[in-house]
Amino acid sequence: MSGRQAVLRIPDVKPELKELEIPREAVVSGDHPVILAMADGLASMGISVTLVHPFGEIEEIVAPLRGLMEADDEVSRKYAFLTEKVSNNKSIKVMGLSTLVAVEGWWGNFTAEILQDGKLATVKAPGLALAYRGNPKVPEAFSTDDVKGFSEFLGQFDFRKGGMKKVPNPVKRIAFVLDVEKRDEKWPSVTALRFGTYLKEFGSQVYILCRDFKVSVDDMEREYRMAREAGVMIFKYEDLPTIQKGGQGIRLTFRDASAVSREKPLEVTLEDLDAVVVQENILPAEEQVELLAQLRIPSEGGFVGPNNPQFTGRTAKKGVVVGGDTWYPEYPTDAMTTALSASQELFKWVGKGTYKIDVERVAEVDPSKCATCLTCYRICPHDSIRVERYGERNVYITAGAKEGPTWEAARVKVETCNGCGLCASECPAKAIQLVYYPDMEVYDFLEGNLR
Amino acid sequence: MSDAHVIVVGGGIAGIACADELAQAGLKVTLIEKEQEIGGWAADYCCKATDQCNRCFVCVSDKEREGVRATSGITLVTGAQVSGIEKNDSDYAVKISRAAGAEEFHGDAVILATGFTPFDARKKGEYGYGRYADVLTGLDLERMLRERGNAFKPSNGMPPKSVAFIQCVGSRDDSIGHLYCSKACCAYALRMARVIRHQNPESEIFFFYMDIQPAGRLFDETLKACEEDPNFHFIRAIPSKIYQYTGKPGLMMRVLNTETGDLEEQFFDMVVLSIGMEPREENAVVWESAGLRPSDEGFLDPGSAEEGIFLAGAVSGPKDIERSIMDARQTVLRTLQYLEDKS
Ligand SMILES: Cc1cc2nc3c(=O)[nH]c(=O)nc-3n(C[C@H](O)[C@H](O)[C@H](O)COP(=O)(O)OP(=O)(O)OC[C@H]3O[C@@H](n4cnc5c(N)ncnc54)[C@H](O)[C@@H]3O)c2cc1C
Ligand code: SF4
Ligand code: SF4
Ligand code: SF4
Ligand code: SF4
Numbered sequence: 001m002s003g004r005q006a007v008l009r010i011p012d013v014k015p016e017l018k019e020l021e022i023p024r025e026a027v028v029s030g031d032h033p034v035i036l037a038m039a040d041g042l043a044s045m046g047i048s049v050t051l052v053h054p055f056g057e058i059e060e061i062v063a064p065l066r067g068l069m070e071a072d073d074e075v076s077r078k079y080a081f082l083t084e085k086v087s088n089n090k091s092i093k094v095m096g097l098s099t100l101v102a103v104e105g106w107w108g109n110f111t112a113e114i115l116q117d118g119k120l121a122t123v124k125a126p127g128l129a130l131a132y133r134g135n136p137k138v139p140e141a142f143s144t145d146d147v148k149g150f151s152e153f154l155g156q157f158d159f160r161k162g163g164m165k166k167v168p169n170p171v172k173r174i175a176f177v178l179d180v181e182k183r184d185e186k187w188p189s190v191t192a193l194r195f196g197t198y199l200k201e202f203g204s205q206v207y208i209l210c211r212d213f214k215v216s217v218d219d220m221e222r223e224y225r226m227a228r229e230a231g232v233m234i235f236k237y238e239d240l241p242t243i244q245k246g247g248q249g250i251r252l253t254f255r256d257a258s259a260v261s262r263e264k265p266l267e268v269t270l271e272d273l274d275a276v277v278v279q280e281n282i283l284p285a286e287e288q289v290e291l292l293a294q295l296r297i298p299s300e301g302g303f304v305g306p307n308n309p310q311f312t313g314r315t316a317k318k319g320v321v322v323g324g325d326t327w328y329p330e331y332p333t334d335a336m337t338t339a340l341s342a343s344q345e346l347f348k349w350v351g352k353g354t355y356k357i358d359v360e361r362v363a364e365v366d367p368s369k370c371a372t373c374l375t376c377y378r379i380c381p382h383d384s385i386r387v388e389r390y391g392e393r394n395v396y397i398t399a400g401a402k403e404g405p406t407w408e409a410a411r412v413k414v415e416t417c418n419g420c421g422l423c424a425s426e427c428p429a430k431a432i433q434l435v436y437y438p439d440m441e442v443y444d445f446l447e448g449n450l451r
Numbered sequence: 452m453s454d455a456h457v458i459v460v461g462g463g464i465a466g467i468a469c470a471d472e473l474a475q476a477g478l479k480v481t482l483i484e485k486e487q488e489i490g491g492w493a494a495d496y497c498c499k500a501t502d503q504c505n506r507c508f509v510c511v512s513d514k515e516r517e518g519v520r521a522t523s524g525i526t527l528v529t530g531a532q533v534s535g536i537e538k539n540d541s542d543y544a545v546k547i548s549r550a551a552g553a554e555e556f557h558g559d560a561v562i563l564a565t566g567f568t569p570f571d572a573r574k575k576g577e578y579g580y581g582r583y584a585d586v587l588t589g590l591d592l593e594r595m596l597r598e599r600g601n602a603f604k605p606s607n608g609m610p611p612k613s614v615a616f617i618q619c620v621g622s623r624d625d626s627i628g629h630l631y632c633s634k635a636c637c638a639y640a641l642r643m644a645r646v647i648r649h650q651n652p653e654s655e656i657f658f659f660y661m662d663i664q665p666a667g668r669l670f671d672e673t674l675k676a677c678e679e680d681p682n683f684h685f686i687r688a689i690p691s692k693i694y695q696y697t698g699k700p701g702l703m704m705r706v707l708n709t710e711t712g713d714l715e716e717q718f719f720d721m722v723v724l725s726i727g728m729e730p731r732e733e734n735a736v737v738w739e740s741a742g743l744r745p746s747d748e749g750f751l752d753p754g755s756a757e758e759g760i761f762l763a764g765a766v767s768g769p770k771d772i773e774r775s776i777m778d779a780r781q782t783v784l785r786t787l788q789y790l791e792d793k794s
Contacts, residue, residue: 041784183670219631221631337774340785341776344784
């Protein structure tokens with residue numbers, strides 16, 4: 001039966017769920033600073049962690065935060081001692097100059113291939129945490145030599161050498177331009193405000209241009225008010241500002257949307273700027289795209305998703321959690337919350353040292369009733385439903401097979417279904433039922449894989 | 452550690468998530484809730500799906516609540532108001548009062564997840580909440596959609612044609628000492644507005660706001676869908692007053708005409724006040740007994756808690772459901788670390 005797989009259905013018989021032993025271990029991989037928090041969080045709970053990162057020194061993991069640490073005590077407090085804690089923790093095996101090149105397997109038994117010094121090492125672990133930094137790209141409309149992205153701008157000072165106090169020519173007039181393409185990220189507002197307030201102390205004139213200022217971060221409303229009182233100017237625009245060389249530096253022109261009238265718009269021109277810092281689009285790291293594909297974790301544009309409400313940090317693949325930009329670009333303190341929350345999730349999978357299929361029942365589509373309306377596909381929070389070609393009733397044709405289809409219908413991926421039943425309750429054709437693990441091959445695979 | 456016993460105070464989504472995580476880690480958990488039912492405020496909210504899920508997280512909260520009821524290892528104590536916490540070495544005595552009298556529970560650690568109070572819209576008298584039947588709060592609309600399934604004008608039961616949403620009611624407002632953003636109200640308002648638009652294609656939404664606050668990943672999709680809808684109008688200004696003319700139906704507001712810049716009188720069928728969150732002042736004695744101090748925003752400062760006492764959810768500042776669950780999980784990790792260190 002090449003290309004075909006029979007689905008053995010045992011609707012109402014509850015299979016005996018065995019409990020098997022697994023080692024209390026995890027692999028944490030990435031280059032985002034939160035990997036330190038993830039490794040530390042897991043290790044403090046007695047999990048043996050292999051920490052895979054690409055740098056020569058562990059300190060370099062937090063290097064991208066040095067600028068912010070200078071301006072934001074909380075970032076500094078949350079990240080400062082992590083390198084030390086991780087280096088001193090005997091339960092964490094740090095593999096520097098390393099890349100996670102391939103990964104396969106299942107909760108309970110992942111196999112990770114790690115490239116270090118041109119040599120491949122294989123590490124087995126029941127759980128996996130991934131947290132990569134995205135690649136910042138300045139949006140098209142602003143890609144001129146005069147403009148810097150946030151990361152490039154913050155990265156240009158070496159704050160270990162005394163921060164701004166030691167910078168010979170602090171910027172005099174600086175503008176931050178936010179919300180250029182992505183409007184649902186909060187980190188640019190927080191970064192611009194905290195860093196802008198910091199620069200203000202050294203006499204810089206600071207302008208922040210945004211569509212909506214994101215005050216929905218702890219303490220931001222207060223700081224927003226204080227920054228404005230301190231003279232940080234914040235404007236709202238609707239149409240993107242235009243940028244030109246002008247006067248002694250750069251000129252930004254835009255219409256202030258908080259002005260009262262559209263007919264008599266308030267044109268604002270900021271001249272003689274010596275720095276314009278623009279919110280980059282954060283593109284997914286290549287490694288991340290590759291690993292998510294290998295793990296067959298659904299992704300949209302290279303990021304984990306496009307699941308419906310799904311617990312933060314969790315992926316559709318059991319035993320794999322994500323943080324950092326792999327989840328979503330966030331301000332470092334928020335990213336820390338996400339990462340710790342994801343670590344707790346992973347701890348749940350590997351902490352007990354035993355493995356048991358935790359979902360008793362999964363959804364199953366009756367293809368003869370399915371009207372291919374895609375309701376279930378849209379609503380499944382775990383992205384576990386696809387439309388596939390079926391040969392005959394309950395026999396679907398696996399991808400790439402040559403046999404011609406008789407019809408298309410929804411199919412549940414039992415490996416990732418969480419048995420929540422949303423699809424069954426929403427299906428207009430009543431084609432979905434919750435059944436005990438229907439596919440014995442999957443069950444055998446899960447169990448066999450552990451041995 | 453696994454024979455440790457943790458007491459979780461407050462059975463909202465944050466407390467539920469804590470209890471669930473702790474039980475899954477094999478610990479003994481007692482979840483104490485003041486009301487007869489667990490679930491907190493989120494148990495009153497509606498599904499905000501249109502032709503697709505809009506990621507409001509309410510069903511996640513519903514599912515967690517059901518899950519926790521069925522989990523062994525969690526003792527539910529409902530109808531029990533916690534009135535104080537006493538620490539003796541590493542034992543924590545949580546005092547409750549209930550109909551049957553006072554009682555005490557002992558645990559190795561305590562998580563406070565006592566949540567928030569929705570802002571009382573009557574405190575902003577200029578909006579006439581309580582006086583005008585068709586002025587609702589976001590909470591009223593949540594309940595209406597959850598219980599009745601569709602939006603209607605309380606005055607006559609008819610579906611509203613023009614609906615105004617006023618954002619930041621009770622938040623970002625120095626005049627009442629609330630210098631914070633409530634973080635959930637832009638998202639819930641936009642999502643419920645979409646539900647109204649979806650149910651009644653003739654309806655029009657007027658959204659009065661200062662800054663739209665995103666909630667979670669893929670929020671841009673929700674925002675775009677609203678902006679592309681010709682019947683959805685965004686006005687970056689907060690109206691100062693709602694009034695009625697005697698004998699005439701409908702609610703009046705002075706609204707900025709964004710085309711001309713003039714203030715004009717406009718009529719609405721229904722107004723929704725997007726209320727935010729306030730600290731639960733009635734718990735002040737509990738906080739004091741635990742050594743907790745307010746943060747700069749007026750909620751509780753997690754840093755001030757005594758050893759072995761942790762905070763989760765909106766008690767430490769406004770959070771939406773997703774953030775409350777994340778905070779709960781982060782708190783559980785800290786609690787487990789604390790118990791691990793102690794053992
Ligand atoms: C109108 C409105 C609509 C919203 N809609 C959404 C939405 O659609 N999506 C979303 O993500 N978020 C929404 N939110 C935010 C959401 O309400 C919060 O994120 C969530 O309820 C916080 O949960 P919590 O457990 O921290 O607090 P709560 O829900 O307040 O739960 C606290 C619990 O503790 C109990 N308690 C308090 N004191 C004591 C005591 N002394 N002893 C014992 N028990 C006690 C309370 O009875 C309550 O059950 C909305 C908020 C508002 C105001
Ligand atoms: S909801 Fe039902 S009818 Fe629609 S695609 Fe899914 S299974 Fe088929
Ligand atoms: S039961 Fe839930 S997780 Fe499983 S396919 Fe249906 S919606 Fe998805
Ligand atoms: S997340 Fe909200 S909109 Fe989506 S299905 Fe759940 S309750 Fe409905
Ligand atoms: S979330 Fe929106 S409506 Fe709520 S306080 Fe913040 S800005 Fe105002």
